[in-house]
Amino acid sequence: MTIAMLDSSDRQSQDENMCASSFTATREFSNPDTSILMESVVERANILTAYHHVKRNKGAAGTDGMSTEELYSYLHENWHRIRRALLEGRYPPQPILSVDIPKPGGGFRTLGIPTVLDRLIQQAIHQVLQRSWEPEFSDKSYGFRPGHSAHDAILQAREYIASGKRWVVDIDLEKFFDRVNHDILMSRIARRVADKRLLRLIRKYLQAGTLSGGVVSPRTEGTPQGGPLSPLLSNILLDELDKELEKRGHSFCRYADDCNIYVKTERSGQRVMKAITQFLRKRLKLKVNQEKSAVARPWERKFLGYSFTLNMSPRLRVSKESVKRIKSVLKKEFRKARGRNIAFTIETINPKLRGWVNYYKRAECKGVFEELDGWIRRRLRCVLWRQWKRPLCRAKNMMKKGLGEERAWKSATNGRGPWWNAGSPHMNQTFPKSLFTQLGLISLHDQYRLYLRSL
Numbered sequence: 001m002t003i004a005m006l007d008s009s010d011r012q013s014q015d016e017n018m019c020a021s022s023f024t025a026t027r028e029f030s031n032p033d034t035s036i037l038m039e040s041v042v043e044r045a046n047i048l049t050a051y052h053h054v055k056r057n058k059g060a061a062g063t064d065g066m067s068t069e070e071l072y073s074y075l076h077e078n079w080h081r082i083r084r085a086l087l088e089g090r091y092p093p094q095p096i097l098s099v100d101i102p103k104p105g106g107g108f109r110t111l112g113i114p115t116v117l118d119r120l121i122q123q124a125i126h127q128v129l130q131r132s133w134e135p136e137f138s139d140k141s142y143g144f145r146p147g148h149s150a151h152d153a154i155l156q157a158r159e160y161i162a163s164g165k166r167w168v169v170d171i172d173l174e175k176f177f178d179r180v181n182h183d184i185l186m187s188r189i190a191r192r193v194a195d196k197r198l199l200r201l202i203r204k205y206l207q208a209g210t211l212s213g214g215v216v217s218p219r220t221e222g223t224p225q226g227g228p229l230s231p232l233l234s235n236i237l238l239d240e241l242d243k244e245l246e247k248r249g250h251s252f253c254r255y256a257d258d259c260n261i262y263v264k265t266e267r268s269g270q271r272v273m274k275a276i277t278q279f280l281r282k283r284l285k286l287k288v289n290q291e292k293s294a295v296a297r298p299w300e301r302k303f304l305g306y307s308f309t310l311n312m313s314p315r316l317r318v319s320k321e322s323v324k325r326i327k328s329v330l331k332k333e334f335r336k337a338r339g340r341n342i343a344f345t346i347e348t349i350n351p352k353l354r355g356w357v358n359y360y361k362r363a364e365c366k367g368v369f370e371e372l373d374g375w376i377r378r379r380l381r382c383v384l385w386r387q388w389k390r391p392l393c394r395a396k397n398m399m400k401k402g403l404g405e406e407r408a409w410k411s412a413t414n415g416r417g418p419w420w421n422a423g424s425p426h427m428n429q430t431f432p433k434s435l436f437t438q439l440g441l442i443s444l445h446d447q448y449r450l451y452l453r454s455l
Contacts, residue, residue, distance in 0.1 A: 035194040038201075040128045041121075042083050050123035051075070053228075054116060062115030063097045063211050071116045086121070089197040093118050093204050096224055098212035110178070112210060112224025122205060122229040125198070130232055132192050137235060138242035143256035144231035150304045151362055153253045154316060160251045160262035161298050161314045167269045168298045169261040171276060174289035176257035177230065178222040181285040182206050185223070185237050205229060231256070237284065244279055253303070260303050269295035306363065315364035323368060326356050330376065337383045345383065346441045349376075353442045361451040369445040373433075376441070381431050382422035401430040 040046060054068060061067050066074065075082075085091040096112035114122065137145065142153035157168075173179075186203055193199055206223060209216040223230045234256060245252045245261065250272065252261040261276070263269045273295050280286040294301065299310045302319035309315045330349060337345040353376075357369070388394040394412035399405055403426060411426040421427055437443065 034132070034192060037128055037193060037195040038087055038089075038197045041124045041198065042086055046124050046127055047120070049127060050120050053123050054119050059116075059119070060097075060099070060113055062113050062118065063095050064115045064117075066116050068116050071120065074117070075120075082117070086201070087197070089200055091121070091201060091204075093121075093201075093208045095209040095211045095216045096226070098210045099226075109225070111226040113226045114205075114208070118205070118208075119228055121201075122227050125202065126228050126232050129189075129193070129236075133232070133236055133239070137239055138246060138254075140246075140252050141235060141239070141242050141254050143254070143258075144235060150255055150359075153255045154304055154306050154362065157253050157260060157262065157298070157303055158308065158314055158316060160253075161308060162312070163251075165251055165262035165264050166297065167263050167266055168296060168301055168303075169263060169269045169272045169276070170292075170294050170296065170301050170303070171259045171261070171273070172289045172292035173257040173259075173280070174287045176286065177225045177234065179286060180223045180234070180237060181221060184285055185233060188236055188240065189233075202229070202233075206233075240284060241276075241280065244283075245276075248275075255304055258304065260301075262298075266295060305360065309365070316362050317365040318360045318363045318368045322360065323372065326352070326372070327375070330379065334379050334383055338386055342380060342384060342387075343439050345380070346436070346439050350440065350442050353444060354447070357442075357444045357447045361448055363448075366445065366448060369448045373443050373445050376444075377431070377433060377436055378419075378422045380436065380441070381427045382418045384431065385418045385421050385427065398426060398430045401435075403430055 051071070055071065058068050082091065094115045094117070096114055099111045099113055101109055101111060134145065140156065142148040142150065142156075182203065185206070186199065189202060190199060205227070207219050209218050210224070223233050238254065238257070238259075241259070242252075242254060250261050251263075252259060254260075261269075261272055263272060273293070277288045280288060297310070298308045298314070301307065302321055305319055305322040307317050307319040309317060329352060333345065333349050333352075337348075360368075363369075384397075385394065388397055391409075391412040395405075395408045398408040398411060403411070407426060411421070411424070414421070416424075433443070
């Protein structure tokens with residue numbers, strides 16, 4: 001059955017407006033036999049769900065330059081050929097586009113961006129494999145799983161600390177996504193998948209070359225970040241770690257390659273660190289980053305951007321590193337703002353503020369939101385002060401906002417720098433919080449209070 005048979009071109013706009021859930025609920029996928037899973041991968045409901053998932057996520061084009069908007073018409077013309085190649089085990093994945101993005105803590109993270117067609121097929125494989133593995137994954141594994149979130153992991157960690165386990169074994173895997181051993185990963189997948197075609201296709205995706213600087217380099221290890229299949233593959237591999245920790249009776253939370261184990265004493269923490277480091281090295285060929293890993297008090301470490309107070313009933317707080325990170329992101333926008341309308345700058349930073357407060361709304365210390373609000377308003381006043389440039393322009397603008405003439409001139413000619421003036425009483429009076437609110441600026445503290453009221 002071809003994609004053209006599933007959806008004719010005159011129904012494209014209707015189909016593309018449907019939500020993915022409507023396809024998911026169509027019917028149960030067939031072929032429970034793991035020796036013919038490729039038939040489930042290319043099945044109508046599965047492919048349509050995968051298509052809507054890829055289209056909704058958008059994303060950059062891969063090495064072939066095809067965009068998500070072009071995918072539908074391409075499938076309409078070529079799906080019959082692609083489907084046959086998949087079922088016959090002849091489908092060749094395209095090279096992955098290598099893109100470096102800056103990491104929050106410095107340095108760069110390399111993303112591998114598959115073509116949109118390969119993203120579609122990977123997503124279809126993901127959906128089929130997830131049905132088999134998801135029920136078996138540990139309840140203490142929270143990353144890349146439906147019904148699990150980073151907030152769930154953080155709340156579980158707080159419960160461990162409140163129960164008296166006030167030492168944490170903070171394990172960070174060194175370049176995890178770049179160091180995954182293909183043979184070990186494929187052996188774990190083969191325990192549940194008997195379809196040789198699907199196993200060969202997954203290995204082809206793992207070994208797909210990386211295009212960087214016009215040169216395609218072969219890949220012998222790692223599962224590139226950027227493809228829909230990588231998160232599930234990482235959970236399949238690290239599920240063995242989860243099962244080992246459960247077997248030993250440890251209290252732990254794992255989110256992707258971040259794993260925290262909570263114990264009662266430093267001595268037991270050191271013992272656990274040594275044992276788990278050896279387990280990872282011998283069984284999974286993974287290396288623990290000694291610089292970023294430690295046995296310490298939970299309030300001295302951060303976990304998924306949060307930290308904890310040292311109370312017997314600990315409260316969640318935003319880690320200092322997370323505050324530095326959002327300030328660094330916003331500073332880049334403020335540097336671009338000198339030639340922009342202030343309302344446009346506010347419109348630009350609002351989505352970042354909304355996303356940040358939505359993630360950190362679980363924090364139980366409101367001071368960080370108030371401090372950041374004040375810092376953001378001061379930065380915006382600093383932008384305005386720089387835009388006004390000359391004393392005459394500064395004085396006139398302050399008088400327009402209601403500042404007295406004598407005080408406006410005295411302030412405009414004080415010889416102080418933009419940052420000092422941005423925090424001074426005359427600029428606070430000229431541009432109070434209420435004026436920024438009228439311009440549409442989101443208040444982190446107000447958003448946080450709204451969340452608390454909704455509880």
